Every structure is written in structure tokens, then in C-alpha cells.
Amino acid sequence: KNEVEQSPQNLTAQEGEFITINCSYSVGISALHWLQQHPGGGIVSLFMLSSGKKKHGRLIATINIQEKHSSLHITASHPRDSAVYICAVDGGSQGNLIFGKGTKLSVKP
């Protein structure tokens, strides 16, 4: 079974800072997902990666399949980025996901 580890668990940043959240997994995968969980609990998909790098606005996600590692970067962070960021990998052929514990990000003005 794949083990998904995220670091750091908690992260506090000042507005404008560049943020990096890391994710590593133990077994080779087809795809990795980055998700955002809002304080109210809702989950939003940010990225799905199988290789290389993806960018959406101020968010950048990278994955290194050989090293079994992915990073999520936030440039010019803003208080509205405050949320829990979750890494998840495919757990089987039917698309079910195995989740990391999440990184709680707090961006101070």
C-alpha cells in the first residue's frame, strides 16, 4: 500500500512569501493530485500530475517520478491562500485516492 508523506505539517508565512509544500510517496504511481481543503471542509482539486510541471495562476506543481516526490509552490502568497493543502496518489485501477495528512498553511497579512 502506498504511503503518502507531506511536509511540513504546519506552515506560517507572511503575505508575499514564496511557499513550498512537499509530498513523497512510497510506491510508483500513475498520477498525483494536489487538493485544497477550505476551513469549512470543502475540497477542491488544484492539480493532477503524471509528469513534469503544471502552473495555474500563482500555483505551480512539480513531480519527479523517479524520486517519488512532488512539490506545490505558491508565489506571492496571500491570506486567502490560507487552507490545508493535501497531496493524494492513485490507490488502484479504479481511481480511488490515497491521501496525505495535509499541510496547514496560514498566510499572515
Place this chain on the structure above:
Amino acid sequence: EPEVTQTPSHQVTQMGQEVILRCVPISNHLYFYWYRQILGQKVEFLVSFYNNEISEKSEIFDDQFSVERPDGSNFTLKIRSTKLEDSAMYFCASSGEAISYNEQFFGPGTRLTVL
């Protein structure tokens, strides 16, 4: 933009009672999932559903749980006899395809409290 909806947003029940959590997936999606998140813990997979049958389930999804797609739009999770440890946030998700290359869209969740 199409979205996954879930009802109710919060359900309170007594231990031993049956509950049904409802989800309306995105209309042209074919693959449906239930996940749960116990407070303070990570999200866990419960079950996946395709073509009117369960395609995969986790160890958590025991005989007390069942899923159904009773009509063309709803997807339900039933817990027959709730236990205190079933208290959690339950998320429904849907996807256009089951393979890992497809994004899953999550509903807002139903918070289940078992007293």
C-alpha cells in the same frame, strides 16, 4: 460550472440508527466515490462505484455500509446501524473516467455526528 452536491450538510443521529447520505454527481460523470474524514485525520477512501456496481472498497467499508444509485442522478451512502466512530465528514466525488489521469470533483461534504 457543474458541481457535485451533497445533502444534508450536517446530520445528527443516535447510535444504532440508519442514515442515508445523498450525493448528486456531475451529470455526465460515470465514476463515483465516497471518502470520509474523521476530525483531525486524513481523508480515507471508502468505495468506488461504476456501472451500477461497486468497483473497489476499502477495509472500512464493511457490511454496515452500502451504496446505491437509485436513479439517474443520485448516489447514496447508507450506514445501517451507526456507531460513535462513524462520526466524520463524508465526501462524495465523481470523475469522468476511473483511470488515474482524470480529475475528481468533490462535493462539499456531509458532517455526520453520531451521539
